[in-house]
Amino acid sequence: MARAPHDTPEGFFHFGEPAAPPVAAPVHASETWLHPRGGARPGETVLITGIAGGQGRLVARRLANTFDLVGADRTPWEGHPPGLRVHTVDIRKRKFEDILRTERPSAVVHLALVRHFRLGEELRHEINVLGTKRLLEYAIAHGVKRIVVVSSSYVYGALPDNPYYMDEDSPLNVSRNYTEIRDLAEVDTLANAFLWRHPEITTTVLRPVNTLGYYVHSAIGRYLRQRYVPTIMGFNPMMQFIHEEDVAEAVALALQAGTHGVFNVTGPGAVPLKVAISESGGAAVPMPETFARAIFSRLFRWGLYPTPSGAINFLKYPCTLDGRRFQQATGFTPLFSLEDVFASVRR
Amino acid sequence: MSLATLSRGATRTLPHTLHALEREIDERMARIPTRLNSYGYDAWGFHTETTKRAMLFTALLYRYWFRVSVHGIDRIPPGRCLVIGNHAGQIALDAAMIGAATFLEAEPPRISRGMGEYWLPTVPFVNEIMVRTGSVVGTRKNCIDMLEQGELVIAFPEGIRGMNKLIWERYQLQEFGQGFMRLALETDTPIVPVAVVGSEEQAPAIANVMPLARLLGMPAFPVTLTWPWLGFLGMLPLPVKYRVYFGEPMRFSGNPSDEDEVIAEKVDQVKARIAAMLAGGLGARRSLFW
Numbered sequence: 001m002a003r004a005p006h007d008t009p010e011g012f013f014h015f016g017e018p019a020a021p022p023v024a025a026p027v028h029a030s031e032t033w034l035h036p037r038g039g040a041r042p043g044e045t046v047l048i049t050g051i052a053g054g055q056g057r058l059v060a061r062r063l064a065n066t067f068d069l070v071g072a073d074r075t076p077w078e079g080h081p082p083g084l085r086v087h088t089v090d091i092r093k094r095k096f097e098d099i100l101r102t103e104r105p106s107a108v109v110h111l112a113l114v115r116h117f118r119l120g121e122e123l124r125h126e127i128n129v130l131g132t133k134r135l136l137e138y139a140i141a142h143g144v145k146r147i148v149v150v151s152s153s154y155v156y157g158a159l160p161d162n163p164y165y166m167d168e169d170s171p172l173n174v175s176r177n178y179t180e181i182r183d184l185a186e187v188d189t190l191a192n193a194f195l196w197r198h199p200e201i202t203t204t205v206l207r208p209v210n211t212l213g214y215y216v217h218s219a220i221g222r223y224l225r226q227r228y229v230p231t232i233m234g235f236n237p238m239m240q241f242i243h244e245e246d247v248a249e250a251v252a253l254a255l256q257a258g259t260h261g262v263f264n265v266t267g268p269g270a271v272p273l274k275v276a277i278s279e280s281g282g283a284a285v286p287m288p289e290t291f292a293r294a295i296f297s298r299l300f301r302w303g304l305y306p307t308p309s310g311a312i313n314f315l316k317y318p319c320t321l322d323g324r325r326f327q328q329a330t331g332f333t334p335l336f337s338l339e340d341v342f343a344s345v346r347r
Numbered sequence: 348m349s350l351a352t353l354s355r356g357a358t359r360t361l362p363h364t365l366h367a368l369e370r371e372i373d374e375r376m377a378r379i380p381t382r383l384n385s386y387g388y389d390a391w392g393f394h395t396e397t398t399k400r401a402m403l404f405t406a407l408l409y410r411y412w413f414r415v416s417v418h419g420i421d422r423i424p425p426g427r428c429l430v431i432g433n434h435a436g437q438i439a440l441d442a443a444m445i446g447a448a449t450f451l452e453a454e455p456p457r458i459s460r461g462m463g464e465y466w467l468p469t470v471p472f473v474n475e476i477m478v479r480t481g482s483v484v485g486t487r488k489n490c491i492d493m494l495e496q497g498e499l500v501i502a503f504p505e506g507i508r509g510m511n512k513l514i515w516e517r518y519q520l521q522e523f524g525q526g527f528m529r530l531a532l533e534t535d536t537p538i539v540p541v542a543v544v545g546s547e548e549q550a551p552a553i554a555n556v557m558p559l560a561r562l563l564g565m566p567a568f569p570v571t572l573t574w575p576w577l578g579f580l581g582m583l584p585l586p587v588k589y590r591v592y593f594g595e596p597m598r599f600s601g602n603p604s605d606e607d608e609v610i611a612e613k614v615d616q617v618k619a620r621i622a623a624m625l626a627g628g629l630g631a632r633r634s635l636f637w
Binding site for chain 2: 162232234238
């Protein structure tokens with residue numbers, strides 16, 4: 001296989017110092033993701049689903065000055081910035097289609113994914129999978145030109161034989177050992193299939209790594225904010241983190257560059273889990289795996305702990321991504337260092 | 348408490364003779380270019396402080412237990428290379444000794460990046476030590492990424508077929524996997540053949556109890572003269588003399604996705620070179636122990 005000149009390693013595993021700007025490389029015919037199609041122009045109408053969530057608010061603030069923003073969410077956003085129209089609507093309902101019909105957005109940022117377990121498995125599955133499916137159908141029907149779906153790194157799953165830097169072609173294995181979030185893998189697959197079936201719509205699937213920050217309510221954020229943090233004895237996997245503002249920036253870049261494809265979005269680097277715990281002000285409490293699984297599966301079933309025991313695999317094995325493709329396609333570089341990221345969740 | 352803190356505590360009580368060794372390791376580590384992030388970890392989870400502590404222990408084994416003699420270490424080319432060797436001895440001390448040789452004897456010193464068995468990441472503590480000292484699970488992507496960063500990668504194409512063979516099969520090279528050759532062709536990497544004499548007798552296995560291995564989820568369950576009879580003490584290898592022979596780098600060219608037969612021909616060249624070096628080493632050997 002011919003190696004392109006950009007295959008020099010220095011720029012890509014950027015740790016500490018910012019990476020060198022990616023060098024323009026000769027493009028393979030198959031590497032369609034390296035052909036940005038011309039992105040959203042200022043003033044276009046952009047619909048953000050899930051706008052009242054932490055990431056939704058950040059993306060909205062990031063895009064508000066450039067685009068004509070419309071938001072949709074199940075829960076209202078009190079005190080949203082003036083100038084954007086927020087509709088309180090369930091993505092599964094008929095009324096949601098009315099928003100696309102009347103507002104005629106040319107681009108959609110899809111953030112309306114439930115990543116917590118408070119709603120129950122069925123409802124969660126329905127909002128995520130059915131909601132995404134409906135959204136994609138409406139997008140075709142109402143002339144949407146570009147879609148950005150924010151998936152996550154978790155769809156790859158944490159498995160012992162994961163390579164350290166998984167690229168976008170790695171299989172989505174999460175349902176092998178963490179079945180409770182298989183709906184997120186399904187959403188990703190739906191968006192992926194859509195991307196290939198509808199080349200006329202510029203579709204970007206982003207898979208950001210563990211996202212931390214003040215606004216985003218993520219399982220990993222909740223986990224790291226605890227005073228005593230349960231870990232699995234004898235395991236301390238490398239974990240990548242990214243700041244929520246950098247994820248918002250990645251969404252904006254994807255929208256503006258007009259990328260068409262699937263992209264891992266990696267942040268300033270990786271540290272072992274226990275470093276992340278101590279840096280965010282907690283104390284690791286290692287426990288034997290069998291014990292931890294028994295305890296946490298029961299606590300979850302009784303509603304006393306917010307995360308199912310399948311998440312334990314993410315405390316044992318790496319799920320670290322290769323983010324080069326997105327950097328090459330958009331020039332993305334994370335602004336926030338690892339220190340900044342941990343400071344944002346420090347107790 | 349992290350591994351690094353634990354091991355730092357353990358070595359603080361060392362007698363003064365070991366401090367010289369410690370200083371030597373510090374000095375050599377300082378000469379190895381590493382790309383560490385602000386927390387001291389490289390892109391693979393390699394951590395210099397933990398590696399230094401582990402290297403102190405390995406160096407003791409290297410100098411005083413196995414009394415390793417190394418031949419042809421200057422044949423290791425600068426930049427990326429694949430070190431391919433025979434695998435034996437029930438526990439991968441041969442990898443550790445080759446790693447110690449490239450760290451302690453090579454000029455300039457090199458960190459050897461091992462390509463671990465798929466089973467290793469599931470073993471508590473072992474997985475962490477493995478990663479902190481520079482090894483990773485031996486997947487294709489890991490190996491390519493490592494080589495593209497100019498690393499020295501160690502792989503044993505025999506895998507557990509070689510490591511867990513019985514004592515009467517010693518120095519008989521088992522079937523070589525082809526993955527390493529395809530990777531070398533794909534990344535245009537020189538292959539350094541290495542023969543380890545001594546490791547094959549360090550833990551003479553007389554049986555491999557596969558049902559028990561399956562039960563415990565291990566790739567093999569060897570029975571040696573001392574293991575499992577003496578418990579963990581039985582894992583201590585015999586103080587055999589190690590002789591490590593590095594061969595001239597071999598360069599191959601061709602299509603990495605060629606038919607198995609075409610690749611096998613190239614693999615056999617490497618295998619033959621290792622076999623020849625093993626025969627030479629065995630011929631020169633007068634005793635198992637010195």
